[in-house]
Amino acid sequence: MNPAVWVERHGRRRPGDAALAEGEGVYATWAQWAERTARLAGGLREELGLKPGDRLAIVMRNRPQYLEALYAAWHAGLVAVPVNARLHRDEIAYVLEHSGTRVAVTDDDHADDVESLLGRVASLEAVVVAPGERWQRLGGAEPVPVADLAPSDPAWLFYTSGTTGRPKGATLTARNLLTASLSYFADIDPVAATDAMLHAAPLSHGSGLYGLPHVAKGAVSVLPESGGVDGAEIATLLRRWPGTSMFAAPTMVKRLTADPAVVGAAEHLKTIVYGGAPMYLADLEEALAVFGPRLAQIYGQGETPMTITGLSKADHAERDHPRWHERVQSVGFPRTDVEVAVVDADDRPVPVGETGEVLVRGDVVMAGYWDQPDATAETLRGGWLHTGDLGAFDDDGFLTLKDRSKDLIISGGMNIYPREVEEALLHHPGVRAVAVVGRPDPQWGETVVAFVVPDDEAAAPTPEDLDRTCLERIARYKRPKDYRVVPALPTNNYGKVLKRELRQQLAADAGSA
Template sequence: MNTAQWLLRTAGVAGDCPALMRGAEPVASYAEFAARAEALARALADGGLMPGDRIGLFMTNCPDYLIVCYGVWLAGGVVVPINAKLHAKEAAWIVKDSGARGIFVTPDLAEAFAAETDTDLIDISGSRFARMISGGRFPPVSRGSDDLAWLFYTSGTTGKPKGVQITHGMLAATSLCYPIDVDPVSPEDAAYYAAPMSHGAGLYALIHVRMGARHICPVGGGFDPVELLELSERLGPTSMFLAPTMVRRLTDAAKATGRDGSGIKTIIYGGGPMYLADIEEAVDWFGPKFVQIYGQGECPMAISSLSRVDVADRTHPNWRARLASVGRAQSMVEIVIGDDTGTPLPHGTPGEIMVRGAPVMPGYWNAPDTTVKTLKDGWLMTGDIGQLDADGYLTLQDRSKDVIISGGSNIYPREIEEVLLQHPSVHEVSVVGRASAEWGEEVVAFVVSAPGEEMDPAVLEAHCIEYIARFKRPKCFISMPDLPKNNYGKILKTELRRFLEEEA
């Protein structure tokens, strides 16, 4: 089934209900939302879009984001969401690799992106887009559960982006897990998009569309904790996905302004490690409104969940261990802990987290070798190390990949290392994460200068900004005469992390 049919069904029974909002301002009812998406689908089809063709979205959070998504799906196309924080060069690479026929952009990103690609670019603030969403109705193109719907680019350990193929069936499975394993949804609810709609927050929009809830985009397009508190008081009940660092900022803002979070229904947190002290403080202030989820792009938002009861109930004898976990398997997946060969291990034994079920991807885009390494006998090899207790609670212990999670965003050291190695003053470099109370982790680069050169942090920072997104650039550059290596010449990042711990 084409997932976009959920919008048409909701519009058919709740057309007059508010759907899209910018802050407190209504932008479209469900009938208007559906009509604009159908008009866009017709415009895309008339322009030659065929089922399975890809369309990019390089957009900051805004109500039109959902109109574009559903318009593409209604036309039988595939959405390629691109993180708005990426450098225009990085976004252009994704567009090229995906073979996208066109890309929708918000005006703040249009100029820089236009200089990097010759792909058809549609600025949603322009007259062309206005015409595209004002045409006639369009019947949804038939799509099956195995047909591609959402091509999500994530980076691997090599730093090269990989396109995770997310099908209509996966979207449905992930969406239906939400009211069972995360939080029930009603038409009176509002989904607030504080986190990027190109990621999990956008995926959670689908179940809220199906249930006829409201969709609120911040006026500024990003996370403003004071605005969130004010709008939830005014418009509640409001639910949202937040990275752990965003939860910390929300708690600080609430305490500073004396707000108790009235109107906030549910805060789903994930995407990085949550300090126990931070979640305990948040629950003390806001009450039992928090649910944790664990997922990956390869099984989006749907591996495990820790219920609001488990997060808030401190009467259970194992409450602290459970709070440190990421909960139990969601309804549509199985979780197994395996050894290096994938053989299941007993409860309490650390090993690689393996997942299978309807929300698991069929593979990576144009990367069969990587797919074979990641999917083994139907199991997704997550690359994360964890353990299950006898009650099925999953605890993450380490990441076998060297990914750095800063502010809820994945940062891949190899990508930064390759950029730094392009600078003539750099001979060797190794990038690791350092614990940060504000961001969860921050990027640190250990640099060995080329002969006759001296490290200049300002120069290297400017070099990074030229090629990669600002949030990926190192917060600190440390000059080293040599990098620690083993007998095979492999850089020992464990030694670098130990150095940072000792210096803290």
């Protein structure tokens, strides 16, 4: 199933209805988008000489032309390579080189960086700026039929965020994208043609993936004119476009929760799907107080894509359940389309309540990593995707993540999961953010170090205060042996804390001592 078929079908069935919106205005009806997609696909095939299976990269901020390029690529039978536009030029170069991209579509904001890669990236033959004269010319080409995509054909190269090194390109097939879309309907939310999908988060990742089921059902795709997260603008768009859903990272949910304009328009919101990083309990309770039962959580990875477990809106709303607090701190129940297991180091299932690595298999799991057979074999060994995440099932089948396996701290032979230490420290009213890592120790193996961002640097909590907060909630052996007060935590372009950099900082400090 080629996702471009959805645009073509709605173009025939609902030609005059809004399909793409830029801010409050309609950018294109379904008939206009369908024709534009077919003509752009023709231009990509005829003028630029692209063939089915060739890679086309998209490097731009969220805007209507992004979705035009994405669906035109699929219409032409190409493999889309959505690239995080916030990456450094050298990081963009790596993705284009590794994927063998022949053509990149970009915008004025990123044109200088991307055009500078012509001649540097061996495979790159052309850069098209959209909107722009060449983009318009491509859109005036003769339309071509939607290309056939076999279920196993690559459709999207999803480059991971690269927190531990060079990003890998998860090869998502047509089957993967269809399965992920159907899973959304099964477990997250029904979608109607009268609904809208607001793309405030990057289209290159979660928001783009969750846009798929909305396009499939004919909902309007709304692109903020700001290209990002602006509370006043989002509030206006919620009132303009009824039935609006959006994908958001937990940090974004926290920001929206604190924005008076968004709070005032919360009644117009249909659903916030959040995921991609831990949502701490205090932040979640505050968000539920503001938005009510409109939150759904997903746990997934680019390799799955975004489909392993889910915590539904009903789960969030079931406050009278005796284990509600435990459940909302979990990542939910296995999704309809997958099998999920928790295993030991030998890939043997562990008993309920015990921690192990989370494995998943099903039609949503990637075909493998692009041009990296060894990494593919290691990650997909035994027919299961090895996520690298540590978790445990409870008696009801809800999965709680403990940490990434690489972040586990072993001190004196005891396993310490950084997240539970972070949760404890966040109860201190003077702590805005915290990240916990392990530091090598000759006696204990590792000791616990907490990097703390205070609400007020001039009145930062003392180590004694933080110790008391920990000891009220966790075992003594888990409390940090060292507290580092910092103005901010290092993060990547998706807001994930780079614990690798914190460990490197500790190593550098030890080397200079």
